[in-house]
Amino acid sequence: MPELPEVEVVRRGLERWVAHRTVADAEVLHPRAVRRHLAGADDFAHRLKGHRIGTPSRRGKYLWLPLEDTGQAILAHLGMSGQLLVQPHSAPDEKHLRIRIRFTDARDTELRFVDQRTFGGLSLHDTTPEGLPDIIAHIARDPLDPLFDEEAFHQALRRKRTTIKRALLDQSLISGVGNIYADEALWRARIHYDRPTTGFTRPRTLLLLGHVRDVMNAALSVGGTSFDSLYVNVNGESGYFDRSLDAYGRENLPCRRCGTPIRRRPWMNRSSYYCPKCQRPPRLVRGVTAR
DNA sequence: CTATGAACCTGGGCGC
DNA sequence: TGCGCCCAGGTTCATA
Numbered sequence: 441m442p443e444l445p446e447v448e449v450v451r452r453g454l455e456r457w458v459a460h461r462t463v464a465d466a467e468v469l470h471p472r473a474v475r476r477h478l479a480g481a482d483d484f485a486h487r488l489k490g491h492r493i494g495t496p497s498r499r500g501k502y503l504w505l506p507l508e509d510t511g512q513a514i515l516a517h518l519g520m521s522g523q524l525l526v527q528p529h530s531a532p533d534e535k536h537l538r539i540r541i542r543f544t545d546a547r548d549t550e551l552r553f554v555d556q557r558t559f560g561g562l563s564l565h566d567t568t569p570e571g572l573p574d575i576i577a578h579i580a581r582d583p584l585d586p587l588f589d590e591e592a593f594h595q596a597l598r599r600k601r602t603t604i605k606r607a608l609l610d611q612s613l614i615s616g617v618g619n620i621y622a623d624e625a626l627w628r629a630r631i632h633y634d635r636p637t638t639g640f641t642r643p644r645t646l647l648l649l650g651h652v653r654d655v656m657n658a659a660l661s662v663g664g665t666s667f668d669s670l671y672v673n674v675n676g677e678s679g680y681f682d683r684s685l686d687a688y689g690r691e692n693l694p695c696r697r698c699g700t701p702i703r704r705r706p707w708m709n710r711s712s713y714y715c716p717k718c719q720r721p722p723r724l725v726r727g728v729t730a731r
Numbered sequence: 732c733t734a735t736g737a738a739c740c741t742g743g744g745c746g747c
Numbered sequence: 748t749g750c751g752c753c754c755a756g757g758t759t760c761a762t763a
């Protein structure tokens with residue numbers, strides 16, 4: 441499941457293989473893949489044609505390709521299962537190929553958006569003076585962004601009546617964190633996912649942010665996480681970070697710190713993994729005695 | 732305004 | 748063998 445590190449790996453791949461090339465044509469094979477482009481598939485394809493792609497950017501889990509001299513950018517979100525693949529023209533179409541973009545140069549590669557579950561997609565948007573696609577203006581900076589505002593994040597935690605994992609997944613407070621890295625960072629920080637954020641001290645917030653950065657940088661250094669064949673980077677290679685996860689997906693396996701079996705709990709229509717000893721639950725969880 | 736939960740999707744895995 | 752159900756989960760939208 442692509443979170444910030446995986447998306448950044450894709451961005452780097454696009455920078456190498458797609459930047460500074462001019463679009464010859466775009467082919468939309470599944471309308472749902474451009475549903476965020478409200479003017480429709482034909483308009484999407486028409487507006488890309490003939491324009492040169494600039495340097496790819498990213499914020500959180502969103503990435504975008506500026507279209508030079510248009511004031512617009514192709515915004516991409518991989519959703520749950522999206523991939524951006526650079527393939528030779530001769531490569532057979534993937535089963536879930538949704539969009540194909542060809543270029544005017546003689547290099548034998550094209551860009552493909554492949555997405556089994558179709559939660560992801562591409563769309564075209566005006567960019568703000570800062571170069572940000574306008575529809576993601578509400579997405580907070582991510583923790584690897586040098587301009588991420590730690591103090592604002594801390595104050596938001598104290599102001600809101602919520603719990604820490606909900607806050608970590610709230611892309612308007614901090615972006616790029618998904619279910620996997622939330623569980624990993626909380627395990628490293630020894631914080632239970634259901635802890636209320638109201639009483640967080642500044643050192644506690646900064647400790648947690650440090651672990652969020654650490655786990656993301658660790659994933660980046662090995663090229664992203666993959667649990668199955670769904671995630672591959674822009675060149676089709678899988679990541680390897682799944683081998684070093686400490687909490688996510690490790691139900692009943694011993695905690696690497698204390699040996700206590702890791703637990704899985706249903707949480708918000710998904711799962712939370714945690715060590716019941718290292719990550720002590722809050723005294724009261726929904727009015728029921730903890731643990 | 733804020734917090735919460737359903738809906739959107741598909742394919743793999745499992746019980747019967 | 749095949750059917751029905753559950754699960755994975757990021758984001759958006761409706762509801763309380």
